[in-house]
Amino acid sequence: MASGINLAVIPGDGIGPEVVAEGLKVLTAVLPSEVKLETATYDLGASRWHRTGETLPDEELERLKAHDAILLGAIGDPTVPSGVLERGLLLKLRFAFDHYVNLRPSRLFPNTPTPLAGRPDIDFVVVREGTEGPYVGNGGSMRTGTPAEVATEVSLNTAFGVERVVRDAFERAAARPAKKLTLVHKNNVLVHAGHLWKNTVDRVAREYPDITVDYLHVDAATIFFVTQPQRFDVIVTDNLFGDILTDLAAAITGGIGLAASGNINPTGAFPSMFEPVHGSAPDIAGTGKADPTATVLSVALLLRHLGYQAEAARIEDAVTADLAERDAAAPRTTEAIGDALAARVAN
Amino acid sequence: MASGINLAVIPGDGIGPEVVAEGLKVLTAVLPSEVKLETATYDLGASRWHRTGETLPDEELERLKAHDAILLGAIGDPTVPSGVLERGLLLKLRFAFDHYVNLRPSRLFPNTPTPLAGRPDIDFVVVREGTEGPYVGNGGSMRTGTPAEVATEVSLNTAFGVERVVRDAFERAAARPAKKLTLVHKNNVLVHAGHLWKNTVDRVAREYPDITVDYLHVDAATIFFVTQPQRFDVIVTDNLFGDILTDLAAAITGGIGLAASGNINPTGAFPSMFEPVHGSAPDIAGTGKADPTATVLSVALLLRHLGYQAEAARIEDAVTADLAERDAAAPRTTEAIGDALAARVAN
Ligand SMILES: CC(C)[C@H](C(=O)O)[C@@H](O)C(=O)O
Numbered sequence: 001m002a003s004g005i006n007l008a009v010i011p012g013d014g015i016g017p018e019v020v021a022e023g024l025k026v027l028t029a030v031l032p033s034e035v036k037l038e039t040a041t042y043d044l045g046a047s048r049w050h051r052t053g054e055t056l057p058d059e060e061l062e063r064l065k066a067h068d069a070i071l072l073g074a075i076g077d078p079t080v081p082s083g084v085l086e087r088g089l090l091l092k093l094r095f096a097f098d099h100y101v102n103l104r105p106s107r108l109f110p111n112t113p114t115p116l117a118g119r120p121d122i123d124f125v126v127v128r129e130g131t132e133g134p135y136v137g138n139g140g141s142m143r144t145g146t147p148a149e150v151a152t153e154v155s156l157n158t159a160f161g162v163e164r165v166v167r168d169a170f171e172r173a174a175a176r177p178a179k180k181l182t183l184v185h186k187n188n189v190l191v192h193a194g195h196l197w198k199n200t201v202d203r204v205a206r207e208y209p210d211i212t213v214d215y216l217h218v219d220a221a222t223i224f225f226v227t228q229p230q231r232f233d234v235i236v237t238d239n240l241f242g243d244i245l246t247d248l249a250a251a252i253t254g255g256i257g258l259a260a261s262g263n264i265n266p267t268g269a270f271p272s273m274f275e276p277v278h279g280s281a282p283d284i285a286g287t288g289k290a291d292p293t294a295t296v297l298s299v300a301l302l303l304r305h306l307g308y309q310a311e312a313a314r315i316e317d318a319v320t321a322d323l324a325e326r327d328a329a330a331p332r333t334t335e336a337i338g339d340a341l342a343a344r345v346a347n
Numbered sequence: 348m349a350s351g352i353n354l355a356v357i358p359g360d361g362i363g364p365e366v367v368a369e370g371l372k373v374l375t376a377v378l379p380s381e382v383k384l385e386t387a388t389y390d391l392g393a394s395r396w397h398r399t400g401e402t403l404p405d406e407e408l409e410r411l412k413a414h415d416a417i418l419l420g421a422i423g424d425p426t427v428p429s430g431v432l433e434r435g436l437l438l439k440l441r442f443a444f445d446h447y448v449n450l451r452p453s454r455l456f457p458n459t460p461t462p463l464a465g466r467p468d469i470d471f472v473v474v475r476e477g478t479e480g481p482y483v484g485n486g487g488s489m490r491t492g493t494p495a496e497v498a499t500e501v502s503l504n505t506a507f508g509v510e511r512v513v514r515d516a517f518e519r520a521a522a523r524p525a526k527k528l529t530l531v532h533k534n535n536v537l538v539h540a541g542h543l544w545k546n547t548v549d550r551v552a553r554e555y556p557d558i559t560v561d562y563l564h565v566d567a568a569t570i571f572f573v574t575q576p577q578r579f580d581v582i583v584t585d586n587l588f589g590d591i592l593t594d595l596a597a598a599i600t601g602g603i604g605l606a607a608s609g610n611i612n613p614t615g616a617f618p619s620m621f622e623p624v625h626g627s628a629p630d631i632a633g634t635g636k637a638d639p640t641a642t643v644l645s646v647a648l649l650l651r652h653l654g655y656q657a658e659a660a661r662i663e664d665a666v667t668a669d670l671a672e673r674d675a676a677a678p679r680t681t682e683a684i685g686d687a688l689a690a691r692v693a694n
């Protein structure tokens with residue numbers, strides 16, 4: 001554990017700055033006074049792009065490397081062509097810092113809304129591969145804009161990349177009581193990538209005889225997410241399937257206002273990055289309606305990653321307690337929720 | 348309308364033969380005596396592959412072309428390596444017969460179970476592209492099985508292929524009261540394919556000023572499927588996203604026991620193929636537990652496609668009536684459900 005935390009903060013677009021402010025408030029409140037928190041805010045996102053045309057200049061990337069971790073709000077704005085900030089900033093960070101474990105826990109807290117009848121017990125974690133698959137940006141188009149256009153997207157998958165994230169998922173499953181790992185892919189259609197994933201899981205599984213291993217096609221997995229989410233413990237899956245499944249997971253566990261994520265480089269070679277699963281929600285930016293809880297829970301993941309287990313648990317307990325007392329008929333502002341959580345963790 | 352129907356039947360694997368038998372029973376019962384029904388059964392699927400190593404020989408493909416339509420049960424068996432039958436038979440048919448409109452209606456019938464609290468009104472149709480995208484089978488692997496393996500999957504998208512399915516979706520939206528079309532893609536990450544899809548929809552939209560057009564990323568779409576499915580009317584999407592979304596759609600509207608689909612070639616150049624969305628469910632094959640309703644509803648889609656509107660409506664009404672009287676505590680056998688539906692449509 002470091003004697004201090006040197007944190008990079010990328011507030012980003014839309015509600016990003018608002019939720020990040022509350023995340024930092026809670027982080028400051030939870031840290032013991034002997035842990036020094038240093039933060040550096042990076043001006044990256046839509047307004048920077050409009051001003052300078054830059055998404056993530058090399059010098060900024062270089063500076064970011066020096067931090068212990070990164071807290072990111074949200075990226076994306078309707079005034080910027082789709083893909084420019086996503087590919088040029090968010091995904092560039094995930095790839096440059098080799099965030100191969102995109103960790104997305106899902107838990108249905110008591111007293112939180114779910115669209116599912118019967119309020120099933122939900123407590124699983126998706127280990128989404130973060131540096132390969134259809135996200136690599138290998139594709140293009142020719143005769144663009146003409147009736148003869150052809151556009152491609154290439155999913156790249158390597159034994160190296162698949163095995164390291166699969167091993168991480170097995171380790172996480174081994175540390176959980178249910179000890180179950182489900183691989184989600186589509187190996188009856190995407191036979192080459194699917195074969196690599198399935199073979200890797202089968203091979204590594206031999207080293208973990210205590211873990212129950214299961215396979216589901218991605219389409220079938222979405223069915224079980226809504227009919228039987230209790231069956232999941234740890235899910236390991238590729239970048240795109242993980243993207244889709246974790247939004248669905250958020251939807252069934254109180255909505256994206258509560259879904260936290262970590263883009264983790266387990267080797268420590270580069271700083272890991274923590275961010276709410278939700279987007280920049282430009283429609284509610286500035287209204288005080290954004291729920292900062294997903295960011296606060298991402299701060300807990302950040303603390304866990306840096307070794308501050310007790311502080312992470314205090315934040316999670318505070319969120320549980322806060323959610324238990326929420327009254328859907330009396331919504332609080334972004335700031336009020338942040339204040340309440342900060343007060344709880346400080347006690 | 349033809350004076351008779353020359354139907355190819357591919358019962359396939361697992362519960363396929365059982366549900367197809369009931370589908371044919373209902374089809375026979377609904378047709379007026381002056382419409383002659385001829386059927387030819389094709390022995391394709393796992394047992395053929397085990398016997399001969401063949402999935403879909405060229406002569407069979409040639410013979411299939413002569414039919415007015417194809418009714419398919421289900422393909423896939425645990426004794427056959429994943430992908431062999433899916434790629435070699437089911438997808439081969441969809442591609443060879445240029446089934447570019449994979450039509451999958453979703454409706455929450457009264458008295459059917461849904462995992463969603465509050466039983467929202469659900470009545471939408473997914474127009475899934477059927478001949479392109481990540482399903483084209485363009486990919487491979489090298490150094491397979493070694494730590495240096497690389498596996499690729501290429502999504503191919505053409506202006507030709509996208510525009511024709513988008514136009515079909517607009518026509519379907521124009522014929523529905525809500526007149527709304529939602530494009531689902533992931534154009535902030537899959538920028539090349541996403542750009543082609545988005546541009547095509549925006550351009551064709553100008554010819555349909557009465558239709559409200561909307562765009563959602565696939566991850567966000569899964570959220571709305573469970574929190575606000577009423578917002579959807581017609582959805583147009585690519586082959587893989589359509590696969591995922593339609594299983595989720597089935598899950599929220601009574602399960603895959605009710606989800607029908609048509610693999611349609613609107614030009615009539617090749618026979619269209621109708622099949623339940625569910626798989627071969629080997630675990631319940633032979634037990635009489637399979638619900639043939641999805642196949643029966645697929646027969647209704649088949650009749651509509653061939654111009655038998657009244658007969659199609661009779662089947663849909665029979666299913667609605669049958670579902671309204673179902674008692675979850677007293678499940679009936681596959682055959683009993685088929686008998687009941689056949690009796691209803693005959694009246
Ligand atoms: C904004 C987008 C690029 C991103 C993704 O697709 O990974 C988001 O949906 C997420 O899940 O973090």
Ligand SMILES: CC(C)[C@H](C(=O)O)[C@@H](O)C(=O)O
Binds near residue numbers: 189219433437590624
């Ligand atoms: C069996 C499989 C190849 C198929 C698909 O992926 O299209 C199925 O899931 C479907 O939706 O019809």
